[in-house]
Amino acid sequence: AWSSGFGFHCRPVRPQHYFVDKPPPHTHTHHTCAHAGTQVNQAMALGVPVVATTVAMEGMHAQHGHDCLIAATLSEVAQHVHQVHNDPELWANLSVHGRANVESFFSYEVARTQLDAVAKSLLGIAG
Helix, strand or coil: CEECCCCCEECCCCCCCCCCCCCCCCCEEECCCCCHHHHHHHHHHCCCCEEEECCCCCCCCCCECCCEEEECCHHHHHHHHHHHHHCHHHHHHHHHHHHHHHHHHHCHHHHHHHHHHHHHHHHCCCC
């Protein structure tokens, strides 16, 4: 069990039954804590739709309804998870856009480019 950030402990939601034409039965829900970005990034990189709090999504460059669903209350978390699991199009869109978000901002290529720029700056090498 993990802390939801709302004062209780819970486990990720995984419905027991689903139909073949629906997306896989998993949505990543994340609470408010330090180091949330790593877990959120991992879920998004794998194409798992993310439902998280505003704090968990800080610094992620993600937009509510496009890359993930952001909740401010426990009720909103439940509503968003229900919404994702009952709307295959939303599930697919969050999956595709979440993966694209990670690729655009947190991929190895992006990190390499940023590290190269820092190294060149420190060494006084022109761009």
